[in-house]
Amino acid sequence: MSGDRYITLAHGNGGRFMRALIENVFARHLANPQLDIRVDAAHLPLPPGDIMITTDGFTVQPLEFPGGDIGSLAVHGTVNDLAVAGATPVYLTLNAFIEEGLEFVQLDRLMRSMARAANECRIRVAAGDVKVLRRGEGGGLYLATTGVGVRRPGLRLGLDRICEGDTILVSGSVGDHGAAVLLAREEFGLKGDLASDAASVLPLTQAILDLPGLRFMRDPTRGGVVTVMHDIARSSGLTVRLDESATPIREPVRGVCDILGYDPLYLACEGRVVAVLSSEDASRALAAWRALPAGVDAAAIGVIGSGEQHVVLETSIGGERLLEELEDDPLPRIC
Amino acid sequence: MSGDRYITLAHGNGGRFMRALIENVFARHLANPQLDIRVDAAHLPLPPGDIMITTDGFTVQPLEFPGGDIGSLAVHGTVNDLAVAGATPVYLTLNAFIEEGLEFVQLDRLMRSMARAANECRIRVAAGDVKVLRRGEGGGLYLATTGVGVRRPGLRLGLDRICEGDTILVSGSVGDHGAAVLLAREEFGLKGDLASDAASVLPLTQAILDLPGLRFMRDPTRGGVVTVMHDIARSSGLTVRLDESATPIREPVRGVCDILGYDPLYLACEGRVVAVLSSEDASRALAAWRALPAGVDAAAIGVIGSGEQHVVLETSIGGERLLEELEDDPLPRIC
Numbered sequence: 295m296s297g298d299r300y301i302t303l304a305h306g307n308g309g310r311f312m313r314a315l316i317e318n319v320f321a322r323h324l325a326n327p328q329l330d331i332r333v334d335a336a337h338l339p340l341p342p343g344d345i346m347i348t349t350d351g352f353t354v355q356p357l358e359f360p361g362g363d364i365g366s367l368a369v370h371g372t373v374n375d376l377a378v379a380g381a382t383p384v385y386l387t388l389n390a391f392i393e394e395g396l397e398f399v400q401l402d403r404l405m406r407s408m409a410r411a412a413n414e415c416r417i418r419v420a421a422g423d424v425k426v427l428r429r430g431e432g433g434g435l436y437l438a439t440t441g442v443g444v445r446r447p448g449l450r451l452g453l454d455r456i457c458e459g460d461t462i463l464v465s466g467s468v469g470d471h472g473a474a475v476l477l478a479r480e481e482f483g484l485k486g487d488l489a490s491d492a493a494s495v496l497p498l499t500q501a502i503l504d505l506p507g508l509r510f511m512r513d514p515t516r517g518g519v520v521t522v523m524h525d526i527a528r529s530s531g532l533t534v535r536l537d538e539s540a541t542p543i544r545e546p547v548r549g550v551c552d553i554l555g556y557d558p559l560y561l562a563c564e565g566r567v568v569a570v571l572s573s574e575d576a577s578r579a580l581a582a583w584r585a586l587p588a589g590v591d592a593a594a595i596g597v598i599g600s601g602e603q604h605v606v607l608e609t610s611i612g613g614e615r616l617l618e619e620l621e622d623d624p625l626p627r628i629c
Numbered sequence: 630m631s632g633d634r635y636i637t638l639a640h641g642n643g644g645r646f647m648r649a650l651i652e653n654v655f656a657r658h659l660a661n662p663q664l665d666i667r668v669d670a671a672h673l674p675l676p677p678g679d680i681m682i683t684t685d686g687f688t689v690q691p692l693e694f695p696g697g698d699i700g701s702l703a704v705h706g707t708v709n710d711l712a713v714a715g716a717t718p719v720y721l722t723l724n725a726f727i728e729e730g731l732e733f734v735q736l737d738r739l740m741r742s743m744a745r746a747a748n749e750c751r752i753r754v755a756a757g758d759v760k761v762l763r764r765g766e767g768g769g770l771y772l773a774t775t776g777v778g779v780r781r782p783g784l785r786l787g788l789d790r791i792c793e794g795d796t797i798l799v800s801g802s803v804g805d806h807g808a809a810v811l812l813a814r815e816e817f818g819l820k821g822d823l824a825s826d827a828a829s830v831l832p833l834t835q836a837i838l839d840l841p842g843l844r845f846m847r848d849p850t851r852g853g854v855v856t857v858m859h860d861i862a863r864s865s866g867l868t869v870r871l872d873e874s875a876t877p878i879r880e881p882v883r884g885v886c887d888i889l890g891y892d893p894l895y896l897a898c899e900g901r902v903v904a905v906l907s908s909e910d911a912s913r914a915l916a917a918w919r920a921l922p923a924g925v926d927a928a929a930i931g932v933i934g935s936g937e938q939h940v941v942l943e944t945s946i947g948g949e950r951l952l953e954e955l956e957d958d959p960l961p962r963i964c
Binding site for chain 1: 713776851
């Protein structure tokens, strides 16, 4: 059979080929003392604290792009959802939906990348499942991951803690992931030296977790920074004021967006944190972030103002512009 | 836009339409005190005990079939993986991969069915994520679920506990799910009154959990009963002897298999348990199962014999036949 080189339907049937696929690709790369591929459910020993859970699907296209791939992205995305909730990631479960015809060497590369990211983030794969989709019923590979972590009891973070006068920080430049994936799609016929910002934000979140004025953190993925701002405005009923000139946007990102007609404030990041803090703790947080390699470009980009539920951009030339909630999808399969 | 009737790419972009989809379909049906769609990670209060986790993908085609649909199947599949590990299910996370063009009314129906199954199984959805796939890059709807449950500390079940002389039970007729899904596919042009056995097996597993001679349980899904028998033979290095005449197979399942050339022993069940017990506790377990509505057809179907690693069928006419491990996939997207 052609199973030497490509994934076939037999790799999803529960029988011999599926066992070989799981043993030779998934378990080979993702093995750890916690992973037992012969059980239906795995026991999770956890350190003390509040148990936190998050789940995410990954459909990025292309599967590999400058700065990452769907394997590392799935780890980073799940780690980051736990991190911005104030938790330390411990375990991951993995679902793979593989389209018939995917090359083994590519799947192998992606799982090796996933394993490397998981090791770097000290998160262990505890359980997994594989399904094979018929040719034309998948997009090469989709992943779904669920992350389990532990949070210090009593830690309170949330949209409901945000107050008028609070400061909004971002940990680095915005829109890099979205722009890099866009460019990686051959259909645009553009080349550039952009790379995704995809990375774990755990060092960033842990650096500011003890500040009493920390209200809320989120990683601005799909829908970008503006979508997080709308979540804040909707929850608080207040006006979010963003400062265009203070918002870090890399020159190549700006260039690609100008050509293709996108606004970087709506593009996905995969390694940034937006944090809202009291104004006095915001400066402490900014200093803590700037001292980290991942936070050198951190900036205060806005404030929670008085006034009704709106997101307003104060433009570089001194004007004001309402930033509407995202409607049409400019970028399917961005993450 | 056509968003009134069909899922569009904008329903996956993180913006206004995605928020409406999550609020009006997913959260409307799956709401519970644990579910907060505004957080990145959810806090999971858990009763005392060992924490157990399992994960599964669901790609069944058609999305609705006699006896179930992909929504209820996802709940039952996840509940069952926890149940056969000896755990009580508590929480579920849900990933939905929706193909552009799926009808809202169907998605709504499937999520209502999922909610009903979750309520019946007393499992709560704690977190979720939605991605939209471009037309031609999905199969209508794929789901991935992760289940979290709690197990009595000290409970030991596993393939490694199986001994020569043990008895193999099955809780009901085999192959119903596989045969029902097959028939539901229009391409076969067959009609029948078959229904999937898809259901929670939790009452079955809990009824025998306290028997000291209980070694191992598994739900025979993809690859059917024979695949579980190969797992047992491989792990124990012993010969598994199945008794054909003792194995409950419904007449319509046998009929469909005869016509289409399948063996019911390799077809998926989604509401059955295979259990291995010491011979003395096997009769107690069989009595306990037969007293339950889900176990009236329970039967002792085989023994762990001496001899090398093989799976042998003792046929109705007094012969013997080796049952090979499943190779080619006869039935993609069966679960």
